[in-house]
Amino acid sequence: xxxPKVSAVVAAAGLSKRFSPHGKKQFAALxxxxxxxxxxxxxxxxxxxxxxxxxxxxxxxPRSRDLLESFGLExxxxxxxxxxxxxxxxxxxxxxxxxxxxMVLIHDAARPFVDDNTIKRVIKGCARTGACICAxxxxxxxxxxxxxxxxxxxxxxxxxxxRAQTPQVFRREILEEIYSSVSTEDLGAxxxxxxxxxxxxxxxxxxxxxxxxxxxxAADFKTAELIVSEGEVSMYRTGTGFxxxxxxxxxxxxxxxxxxxxxxxxxxxxxxxxxxxxVADAILGAIGEGDLGRHFPPNDPKYKNVSSLVILSQVxxxxxxxxxxxxxxxxxxxCEEPRISPHSSAMEERIADxxxxxxxxxxxxxxxxxxLGFTGRKEGVAAMASACLSPRSSKP
Numbered sequence: 001x002x003x004p005k006v007s008a009v010v011a012a013a014g015l016s017k018r019f020s021p022h023g024k025k026q027f028a029a030l031x032x033x034x035x036x037x038x039x040x041x042x043x044x045x046x047x048x049x050x051x052x053x054x055x056x057x058x059x060x061x062p063r064s065r066d067l068l069e070s071f072g073l074e075x076x077x078x079x080x081x082x083x084x085x086x087x088x089x090x091x092x093x094x095x096x097x098x099x100x101x102x103m104v105l106i107h108d109a110a111r112p113f114v115d116d117n118t119i120k121r122v123i124k125g126c127a128r129t130g131a132c133i134c135a136x137x138x139x140x141x142x143x144x145x146x147x148x149x150x151x152x153x154x155x156x157x158x159x160x161x162x163r164a165q166t167p168q169v170f171r172r173e174i175l176e177e178i179y180s181s182v183s184t185e186d187l188g189a190x191x192x193x194x195x196x197x198x199x200x201x202x203x204x205x206x207x208x209x210x211x212x213x214x215x216x217x218a219a220d221f222k223t224a225e226l227i228v229s230e231g232e233v234s235m236y237r238t239g240t241g242f243x244x245x246x247x248x249x250x251x252x253x254x255x256x257x258x259x260x261x262x263x264x265x266x267x268x269x270x271x272x273x274x275x276x277x278x279v280a281d282a283i284l285g286a287i288g289e290g291d292l293g294r295h296f297p298p299n300d301p302k303y304k305n306v307s308s309l310v311i312l313s314q315v316x317x318x319x320x321x322x323x324x325x326x327x328x329x330x331x332x333x334x335c336e337e338p339r340i341s342p343h344s345s346a347m348e349e350r351i352a353d354x355x356x357x358x359x360x361x362x363x364x365x366x367x368x369x370x371x372l373g374f375t376g377r378k379e380g381v382a383a384m385a386s387a388c389l390s391p392r393s394s395k396p
Contacts, residue, residue, distance in 0.1 A: 003048075004102035004103050004123075004127065005050045005051075005098070005100055005101050005102045005103070006048050006049050006050055006101070006102065006103045006104070006105055006123055006169070007049075007050060007051045007052070007053065007097040007098060007101040007103070007104055007105070008043050008049050008051070008052045008053070008075075008104075008105040008106075008107060008167075009052075009053050009055065009090055009093035009094055009097065009104060009105070009106050009107070010039060010040060010043070010052060010053070010054045010055065010093070010107050010108075010109050011055050011082065011086055011089040011090050011093065011106070011107070011108050011109060012026045012036055012054055012055060012056045012064075012082065012089075012109035013055050013056050013057050013081075013082020013083060013084075013086075013089040025110070025215065025221075026056065026060075026064075026109060027063075027067070028221065030112065030221070030224055030225060030228060031225070031228035031229070034067060035109070035110075035112055035215070035224075036054075036056075036064070036067070036068075036109050037067070037068070037071050037073075038112030038113065039107055039109055039111060039112055039114050040052065040054070040068065040071075040073050040076070040109075041071070041073070042114055042115065042116060042119070043075065043105075043107070043119070044073050044074070044075050045116065046116055046119050046120075048119065048120060048123050049075060049105065049119070050075070050098075050101070051075055051076075051077045051097065051098055051101070052073070052075045052076045052077065053076070053077060053078045053079075053080060053093040053094075053096045053097055054068065054076060054078070054079045054080070054093070054109075055079075055080050055081070055082035055083075055089035055090065055092050055093040056079060056080075056081070056082055057081070057082060058081035058082070061079055061080075061081060064079050065079050077096070077097075077098065078093075078096040078097075080092050080093055080095075080096045083187075085184075085187050085188050086108070086187075086190075086191075087186075087187030087188060087189055087192070087195070088184065088187050090106055090187075090192060091179050091187060094175055094179065095179075097172075101172050102171065102172060103123065103126055103127075103169055103170065103171055103172060104169065104170055104171075104172055104175055105119070105122070105123065105167045105168070105169045106166060106167060106168045106169070106170070106192055107166045107167040107168075108166045108214060110214050110215045110216065111165065111166055111212050111213065111214050111215070112215065112224065113209075113211045113212055113213060113224075113227065114166070114167060114209075114212050115209055115211070115212070115327070115390070117209075117327040117328055117388065117390075118134050118167070118206075118208055118209050118212060119167060121134065121206040121207070121358065121360050121361065122134050122167050122168065122169045122206055123169050124206075124360050125169070125204050125205075125206045125360065126169035126170060126171065126204075128204065129202060129203075129204040130170070130171045130174055130201070130202070131168075131169070131170045131171070131174055131193065131196050131201055131202065131203045131204065132168070132169050132170075132203065132204045132205070132206060133164055133165070133166075133167075133168040133169075133191070133193045133203060133204075133205055133206075134164075134165050134166070134167060134168070134205070134206050134207065134208035134209075134212070135162035135163055135164045135165055135205050135206075135207070135208050136162065136163050136165065136207065136208045136209070136210055137158075137161070137162055137163075137207075138158040138161040138162065138163055139158070140158070141155065141158065142155065142156035142157075142158050142161070143155055143156065144156055162205055163208075164191060164193065165208040165209075165212050165214075166191070168191060168192055168193055170192065170196070174196065174201060175192070177199070177201075178192070178195050178196060178199060178201075181199075182195060186198075206358055206360060207357065207358050207361070209325075209327075209390060210325075211227070211390065236327065236388060236389065236390050237286040237287065237324065237388075237389045237390075238286055238386060238387065238388050238389070239281075239282040239283060239284065239285025239286030239287070239386070239387045239389075240281075240282050240285055240384070240385070240386050240387075241277070241278040241279060241280065241281030241282035241283075241284075241285060241292075241383075241384065241385040241386075241387070242278055242281065242382070242383070242384050242385075243274040243275075243277035243278045243281065243292075243382065243383055244274060244374075244375075244380060244381070244382035244383075245266035245267055245268045245272045245274050245380055245381060246266065246267050246374075246379055246380040247264040247265070247266060247267070247378070247379060247380050247381070248264065248265055248266065248267040249264055249265075250265070251265035251266070251271075251272075252265050253265045253266060253338070254266075254271045254272070254273045254307075254308070255273060255274070255275045255333060255340075255343065255347060255381070255383075256273065256275040256276060256331075256343070256346070256347025256348070256350055256351050256364060257273065257276060257307065257308070257309045257347065257350030257351060257354065258343050258346045258347050258350055260338050260343060262338075263337065263338045266380065266381060268298075269298040269299075269303060269304055270296075270303050270304070270305065270306050270307070270308050270311065271305060271306065271307055271308055272308075273307075273308035273309075274333075274381050274382060274383040275331060275333055275347065275351075275364070275383040275385070276308035276309060276311070276312050276351065276354075277292055277308055277311075277383070278331065278383040278384055278385035279312060279329055279331060279351060279355075279385045279387065280292050280308070280311055280312050280315045281385070282329070282385040282386055282387035283315050283316070283319050283326070283387045283389070284315060284318075285387070286319075286324070286387045286388075286389045287318065287319050287322045287324060287389065289318060289322075292311070295314075295315075295318075296311050296314075309350060309351075309353075309354040310354075312351065312354040312355060313354045313355070313356075316354065316355045316356060319389065324389040324390065325357075325389065325390055326355060326357050326361060326387065326388070326389055327361065327388040327389060327390050328361045328362070328363070328387075328388050329351065329355070329357075329361060329362045329363065329385060329386070329387050329388075330363045330385065330386050331362075331363065331364045331365070331383060331384065331385040331386075332364075332365055332366070332367055332383065332384045332385075333364065333365070333366045333367075333381065333382075333383045334366075334367055334368070334369060334375050334381065334382040334383065334384070335366065335368065335375050335380075335381040335382070336368050336369075336371075336375060336376060336378045337378060339366065340364065340365065340366025341365075341366060344364040344365065344366070345359075347364050348362040348363070348364050351364075
């Protein structure tokens with residue numbers, strides 16, 4: 001299957017409010033760069049985005065074109081006039097995308113800190129379901145209040161509630177269907193997923209990023225300035241993990257929490273799940289907490305024969321306590337036997353469940369050493385993993 005062509009529509013027309021001393025938001029200097037250029041630079045560097053259309057206030061089109069050209073943003077194919085409503089701006093941008101686009105990514109320029117991993121997750125979600133948004137789970141207690149007062153009338157359950165963000169990605173034909181039948185009044189909806197929902201179109205959700213904040217007020221802008229000044233936007237942390245175990249005849253083979261039938265097991269104090277151990281080691285490395293043996297000693301009887309997914313869940317809690325969340329995990333299992341590909345999806349699901357993240361954030365692949373070394377001699381299995389973490393806006 002060929003790689004889909006993804007065009008991005010960036011809505012910047014709604015950023016024309018003034019908030020002293022910055023003037024119009026899209027041109028306000030954030031860390032020495034115009035606010036508008038932050039998300040556009042991320043889209044420019046994304047290997048999945050093929051073109052970008054920007055919707056700005058009509059009277060700002062010449063200024064915007066000059067600005068974007070000066071930043072060398074080569075993927076921008078059009079700068080179009082937006083509307084008073086955000087939905088109108090997106091529709092105008094949609095009409096200007098290249099005709100061969102397969103998917104359309106929609107993003108608010110008021111969210112300058114969108115990251116490439118979030119973009120990848122949403123596009124992957126759209127490829128699976130046709131329409132996908134990124135969002136973060138609601139963690140605050142919710143209250144409904146009524147006048148006079150206002151007084152609290154109800155505590156609202158936050159279970160299954162998410163805070164929607166952008167980007168939102170749709171197959172081109174879905175947006176064509178929506179825009180062919182909605183009125184300009186309908187375009188007052190707060191986002192395109194609401195328009196899809198109104199048409200009975202299913203919209204999937206992938207996890208967003210707490211740093212992907214929306215700048216609406218002067219206070220928001222000050223927060224963004226603080227984030228940039230403290231370097232939090234680039235505070236991604238990475239870690240690597242490695243583990244290896246020899247085969248043994250007396251136990252089942254467990255890899256990534258999945259029992260693989262018809263194969264020798266691995267020797268080790270826990271269930272000897274080299275894949276889960278490598279992932280745990282990668283996360284510990286990313287948060288600067290040493291290695292697996294430091295926290296889960298092989299001579300500790302409480303870990304004898306324990307599922308390594310239990311250990312992985314404990315490592316995930318340590319990570320959350322330090323204020324980080326997982327962006328993605330990438331793993332390679334090295335062995336001559338068994339074949340990994342038939343089991344990789346199940347492994348990804350088990351590891352994702354243990355870490356409390358989306359399956360899309362975990363990638364597992366297998367390779368061999370072509371007969372070289374202990375794995376090539378079929379004496380055991382090795383695994384490598386890398387983890388990318390990002391800071392949470394607040395600790396859970």
